[in-house]
Amino acid sequence: xxxxxxxxxxxxxxxxxxxxxxxxxxxxxxxxxxxxAVVLVGENPASQSYVRSKxxxxxxxxxxxxxxxxxxxxSTEALLGTIAELNAxxxxxGILVQLPLPDQDEERVLNTVSPEKDVDGLHPVNLGRLxxxxxxxxxxxxHGVLQILQRSGVExxxxxxxxxxxSPLVGRPVANLLAQKMEGGNATVTLCHTGTHDxxxxxxxxxxxxxxxxxxxxxxxxxxKEGAVVIDVGVNRIEDATRERGWRLVGxxxxxxxxxxxxxxxxxxxGVGPMTxxxxxxNTIEAAKRLGGVQ
Ligand code: GUN
Numbered sequence: 001x002x003x004x005x006x007x008x009x010x011x012x013x014x015x016x017x018x019x020x021x022x023x024x025x026x027x028x029x030x031x032x033x034x035x036x037a038v039v040l041v042g043e044n045p046a047s048q049s050y051v052r053s054k055x056x057x058x059x060x061x062x063x064x065x066x067x068x069x070x071x072x073x074x075s076t077e078a079l080l081g082t083i084a085e086l087n088a089x090x091x092x093x094g095i096l097v098q099l100p101l102p103d104q105d106e107e108r109v110l111n112t113v114s115p116e117k118d119v120d121g122l123h124p125v126n127l128g129r130l131x132x133x134x135x136x137x138x139x140x141x142x143h144g145v146l147q148i149l150q151r152s153g154v155e156x157x158x159x160x161x162x163x164x165x166x167s168p169l170v171g172r173p174v175a176n177l178l179a180q181k182m183e184g185g186n187a188t189v190t191l192c193h194t195g196t197h198d199x200x201x202x203x204x205x206x207x208x209x210x211x212x213x214x215x216x217x218x219x220x221x222x223x224x225k226e227g228a229v230v231i232d233v234g235v236n237r238i239e240d241a242t243r244e245r246g247w248r249l250v251g252x253x254x255x256x257x258x259x260x261x262x263x264x265x266x267x268x269x270x271g272v273g274p275m276t277x278x279x280x281x282x283n284t285i286e287a288a289k290r291l292g293g294v295q
Contacts, residue, residue, distance in 0.1 A: 003262040004152075006231070008144070011151050012274035016061060019281055023062045026285070026294065034288035035064035036094040036119065036280070037086045041079065042072035042102035046237065051098050057277050063284065064091060072102040079104050080112050087114040093291050094119035094284035099169070116291060119283035122169070130173055133180055137283045142174035144275030145210060145231050148266065150184045154208065154229050157186035162206035164219070164252070166193040170212040170233055178208075199223065211252045221257035230258055230265040233272050 026032040036058050040051045051067060058065035068082065079097075086095045095117045097109055115125035121139035129136030138146075149156055161178045165171035171191065179189040192202050200223040203209055211219050212233035224230060234252030251268030259265050266272055289295070 001226070001260065001263075003230070003259040004264040005259075006148055006152050006229075006264050006266045006271065008148060008266060008271045008274045011148055012278040014151070015147070015278050016057070016281065019278075019285060020061050022285055026288065026292075027062070030292060030294050032288055032292045032294060033062075033064050033091075034094070034285045035066070035092045036096065036284045037066045037068065037089075037092045039068045039070070039079070039082065039086075039095070039097045041070045041074050041098070041104060044100070044102070046235075047098045047100075054096065054277055054280060057281060058284070061281060063281065066092065074104065076104040076108060079109055083109065083112045087112075087117060093117060093288035094280070096120045096280065117287055119280055119287055121173070121283065127168070127173065131176060133182070137286070138177065138279075139169060139173050140276045140279040140283065141170045141212075141233060141272060142177055143279040143282070144272055145174050145233065146177055146184050147279065148231065148272065148275055149208070149229070152264065154264065156184055156208065159187050159207035160190070160205055161187040161208040161210065162190045162192060162202055163210045163212070164192045164199065164203065165212035165214065165233070166191060167212060167214075171210075174210055174212070174233075178210075213252045215252055216250050217252070217254045219253040219258065221254060221261050224258050224261050226261055227263045228261070230262045231272065232266050232268050234268060235273060 038051050038054050055065050055067045086092050095113050110122050115123045118126050119137055121137040126136040163171050163175040175189050175191040178185055178187045190202050192199055203223045204225050206228055208229045210231045216236045232251035232253040236250050237247045238250055240248040249269050
């Protein structure tokens with residue numbers, strides 16, 4: 001068996017087309033142009049690349065976008081001041097501070113973003129709303145994972161979903177969403193992490209396996225059940241002398257081996273990655289509508 005390739009680029013393109021029409025409609029009927037501010041501190045090459053993609057995607061949809069770059073030496077106080085200005089700026093509906101921050105107090109920074117502009121879904125109020133099943137903003141990568149499953153017609157309800165990784169950015173929220181009694185949820189969920197003994201024992205039971213371990217080849221073919229649906233959230237740069245730039249991207253799953261066993265699998269790149277950016281745009285449009293009083 002060879003798995004169906006769950007192409008995040010295709011699903012993202014479909015969603016962005018829908019959102020482009022919505023942005024045009026908001027401009028024409030409501031004189032509302034959704035605006036996103038992305039804040040980058042320091043010069044981490046991966047973060048620079050992500051931020052570029054986010055700003056570019058915004059512009060492609062006709063949204064307003066601002067990118068603010070600061071040196072790694074920026075003080076936490078100065079960063080909090082910038083966020084306060086963005087909170088008060090009526091042309092900005094969404095604020096994203098790219099993580100990881102080099103040296104600033106991440107918790108204070110995330111807590112300062114207005115929950116109504118927190119399109120990253122990382123403010124405690126939005127994570128609390130997620131946990132309670134209330135309307136708020138879901139973090140972009142977990143939201144993207146749910147969209148891939150839903151738009152690919154993968155049945156989630158009643159299945160056993162195993163999530164590997166418990167980060168607040170991905171593992172914990174995705175496990176919670178998959179377990180929620182809602183469309184696209186209602187799974188039985190097991191959350192595995194670095195303290196799990198015999199990880200393979202659990203992953204082999206997964207009908208749906210979501211991997212956000214941050215480690216190349218964390219999941220090999222003998223750890224996957226025949227016919228499972230595998231979502232690889234990992235983005236790892238590994239050395240590759242055959243590439244001019246000297247590296248390539250791989251996920252957390254041994255793709256070549258696991259695709260022979262799985263029913264469906266996301267590739268890396270072009271799996272979850274494009275969906276993360278798409279859900280950021282989605283959340284920003286939602287934020288603009290809520291702040292602008294548009295249904
Ligand atoms: N760094 C890696 N992923 C993310 C994300 O989803 N949001 C933010 N703010 N930073 C990240």
